[in-house]
Amino acid sequence: MKHTISILVENNAGVLARISGLFARRGYNIHSLAVGVTDNDKISRITIVAEGSDYTLEQIEKQLNKLIDVIKVRSLPVEKLLARELVLVKVCCKPAERSELIDIAEITTAKISDVSTETMTLELSGNQYNIATFEELLKPYKIVEIVRTGTVAMQKGSEGLRI
Amino acid sequence: MSQKITVAQALVKCLEAEGISMIFGYPGAAICPFYDSLADSKIKHILVRHEANAGHAANGFARLSGKPAVCVATSGPGATNLITAIATAYMDSIPLVVITGQVSTEQIGRDVFQEADITGAAQPFVKHSYLIKNAEQVPEIVKKAFYIAGTGRPGPVLLDIPYDVQLSLIDFEYPENVEISSYKPCFEGNKLQVKRAAEAIKEAKKPLICAGGGLFTANARELAQSIAETANIPVICTMMGISLMPSDHPLFLGMVGMHGKSVSNRAISECDLLILLGARVGDRAATAIKEREDLKVIHIDIDPAEIGKNLPVNVPVVGDLKAVLTQLSEVIEPKQNEKWNEYLCGLKKQEITNNGSSETGVNPAAFLKDLSELLPEKCVVSADVGQNQIWTANNLKLRGGRFITSGGMGTMGYSVPAAIGAKSAVPEAEVIAICGDGSFQMQSMELATMIQHGIAVKIIIMANNRLGMVREVQANNYNNRLTAVFLDGSPDFVKLAVAYGIKGEYVNSISEAKSALENLLKSDKPYVLQVKVDENEKSIL
Numbered sequence: 001m002k003h004t005i006s007i008l009v010e011n012n013a014g015v016l017a018r019i020s021g022l023f024a025r026r027g028y029n030i031h032s033l034a035v036g037v038t039d040n041d042k043i044s045r046i047t048i049v050a051e052g053s054d055y056t057l058e059q060i061e062k063q064l065n066k067l068i069d070v071i072k073v074r075s076l077p078v079e080k081l082l083a084r085e086l087v088l089v090k091v092c093c094k095p096a097e098r099s100e101l102i103d104i105a106e107i108t109t110a111k112i113s114d115v116s117t118e119t120m121t122l123e124l125s126g127n128q129y130n131i132a133t134f135e136e137l138l139k140p141y142k143i144v145e146i147v148r149t150g151t152v153a154m155q156k157g158s159e160g161l162r163i
Numbered sequence: 164m165s166q167k168i169t170v171a172q173a174l175v176k177c178l179e180a181e182g183i184s185m186i187f188g189y190p191g192a193a194i195c196p197f198y199d200s201l202a203d204s205k206i207k208h209i210l211v212r213h214e215a216n217a218g219h220a221a222n223g224f225a226r227l228s229g230k231p232a233v234c235v236a237t238s239g240p241g242a243t244n245l246i247t248a249i250a251t252a253y254m255d256s257i258p259l260v261v262i263t264g265q266v267s268t269e270q271i272g273r274d275v276f277q278e279a280d281i282t283g284a285a286q287p288f289v290k291h292s293y294l295i296k297n298a299e300q301v302p303e304i305v306k307k308a309f310y311i312a313g314t315g316r317p318g319p320v321l322l323d324i325p326y327d328v329q330l331s332l333i334d335f336e337y338p339e340n341v342e343i344s345s346y347k348p349c350f351e352g353n354k355l356q357v358k359r360a361a362e363a364i365k366e367a368k369k370p371l372i373c374a375g376g377g378l379f380t381a382n383a384r385e386l387a388q389s390i391a392e393t394a395n396i397p398v399i400c401t402m403m404g405i406s407l408m409p410s411d412h413p414l415f416l417g418m419v420g421m422h423g424k425s426v427s428n429r430a431i432s433e434c435d436l437l438i439l440l441g442a443r444v445g446d447r448a449a450t451a452i453k454e455r456e457d458l459k460v461i462h463i464d465i466d467p468a469e470i471g472k473n474l475p476v477n478v479p480v481v482g483d484l485k486a487v488l489t490q491l492s493e494v495i496e497p498k499q500n501e502k503w504n505e506y507l508c509g510l511k512k513q514e515i516t517n518n519g520s521s522e523t524g525v526n527p528a529a530f531l532k533d534l535s536e537l538l539p540e541k542c543v544v545s546a547d548v549g550q551n552q553i554w555t556a557n558n559l560k561l562r563g564g565r566f567i568t569s570g571g572m573g574t575m576g577y578s579v580p581a582a583i584g585a586k587s588a589v590p591e592a593e594v595i596a597i598c599g600d601g602s603f604q605m606q607s608m609e610l611a612t613m614i615q616h617g618i619a620v621k622i623i624i625m626a627n628n629r630l631g632m633v634r635e636v637q638a639n640n641y642n643n644r645l646t647a648v649f650l651d652g653s654p655d656f657v658k659l660a661v662a663y664g665i666k667g668e669y670v671n672s673i674s675e676a677k678s679a680l681e682n683l684l685k686s687d688k689p690y691v692l693q694v695k696v697d698e699n700e701k702s703i704l
């Protein structure tokens with residue numbers, strides 16, 4: 001089962017290595033990982049999507065909590081999950097095909113971020129399903145390159161994860 | 164404004180402020196500024212003969228002093244040699260502050276001479292580590308290191324300090340307290356959970372305490388014993404828990420696990436309530452524990468991650484064992500558990516140990532019986548790893564004192580340096596290292612350390628010219644095809660000791676044991692016994 005885990009950490013050197021090292025040596029599978037600072041520049045927030053049983057999840061949370069730099073760990077409940085990824089896709093696009101791609105962008109709420117004589121780059125943020133559909137729609141055009149962030153997530157509703 | 168001092172000088176002042184009287188180490192170029200400052204201090208430095216042994220010696224010192232102990236090495240190979248000792252301390256939750264020199268900050272990452280990413284390499288084995296690049300932060304970080312190492316579930320903390328940082332000038336002020344917002348070791352147990360534990364003990368017909376090394380860490384062995392006595396609960400222990408109670412205490416059954424006493428394993432497989440005290444249900448200890456519907460488990464530990472990791476738990480209590488057991492002792496009710504105790508007592512009496520004759524040489528059980536009778540109450544026995552460890556664990560009878568060993572990591576070459584550390588912490592105690600002829604040869608260089616610094620550790624080498632434990636595994640599981648377990652080429656250990664200026668004796672038959680042990684115990688200097696053990700002797704006698 002997939003779990004989305006939010007972690008607040010001290011923004012110290014090596015903290016990401018400690019966390020990824022912990023996952024590696026205890027055999028926990030990381031699906032995706034995203035890191036960024038919070039409104040407090042001394043604190044970073046890490047979102048990890050990991051695969052495992054409930055026992056594994058409990059162990060992950062407990063072992064993460066043992067790391068000195070880890071301030072808070074929360075596994076986000078599926079029913080309240082607000083999760084987003086960002087994808088940039090550069091596809092081959094002759095000027096004549098531009099209108100087709102503009103249509104796709106409009107339907108999928110993607111943005112057109114860059115255009116050249118040969119290519120067009122589209123940008124979409126959404127959950128994993130939106131992004132999968134988006135990629136599917138772009139497949140008929142030759143994809144030059146694609147880049148995708150890890151998931152960032154928070155819990156819906158008024159409750160917040162803060163220190 | 165106060166006069167500026169170097170970080171190296173500040174480090175020494177920090178150690179003095181922490182009450183450190185002795186450190187174990189091995190110098191090298193990158194840690195020279197620290198050593199230069201150490202020359203101005205009263206802190207005694209014990210020069211070991213291999214960096215790993217600095218770590219093991221600090222380990223022994225920490226176990227006996229109950230406080231974080233310090234070891235030091237240089238960058239590169241000095242630091243990497245420490246890794247086994249760091250891992251050994253980590254597995255047994257021993258508080259160490261490990262200081263390593265590092266190449267200068269501007270050289271880090273360029274693969275210069277004696278550069279090693281030690282904070283990276285040691286990361287899986289430390290409670291925490293710092294590569295200190297900001298000189299001004301040194302006092303605060305050292306304070307944090309001692310705080311982290313010694314509180315909560317203790318463990319090693321590594322301080323990697325680049326050469327140029329050691330030479331930097333700073334204003335020195337040692338903080339009295341540190342606050343780490345992300346580190347809040349929990350101390351007291353949840354009251355409701357303690358009450359539930361007391362109720363479970365009241366209801367149980369066949370309760371059993373399984374005690375681990377956490378009882379020593381928390382300094383809670385007397386409390387645990389008095390709870391066991393109040394509610395008449397029989398006690399078994401893990402390898403790390405040996406010596407928490409006098410061996411002949413009527414409620415004490417012995418060590419549990421793969422190499423434990425059969426009565427302890429029977430008890431753990433038949434009890435209806437298992438009370439784990441500072442024990443992490445490691446695989447070697449838990450061989451006889453099976454999940455059963457009629458088994459209730461209370462687990463008291465300071466580390467929440469250990470609770471439920473290897474065994475489902477009904478009543479988890481997170482907290483410092485001393486605090487929790489104090490809480491528990493206030494609510495626990497006296498009871499008898501007569502039938503259960505009588506039954507176990509019967510089993511204990513039936514336990515047979517062959518301490519008779521061996522085909523050739525000395526029967527280890529008989530030898531340890533002699534040693535047990537002669538040992539003073541105030542003693543430390545440091546066992547190595549292998550058959551010698553199991554023989555000692557199961558046959559040594561302690562009235563008081565302390566048993567130490569590398570329980571989790573099973574590090575060969577631990578016993579002598581750990582004994583050196585233990586003896587340094589409690590000079591008035593008789594400190595004995597028991598090892599095999601295999602493990603002795605991983606640490607024999609420390610005879611020099613003992614002589615140089617006048618540390619009167621006594622060493623007993625159970626010599627069977629084999630890597631006995633591996634031989635046993637090969638005999639049992641590999642059709643007796645013995646591979647790479649013969650120790651031919653080993654020296655005469657008594658002559659080796661003499662070469663270092665240490666007296667030694669041979670024990671070739673059990674009739675020679677008593678007088679040799681008396682000589683060993685009488686001596687106020689290091690002493691070595693080479694005990695001839697039959698090569699086919701098994702770990703469980």
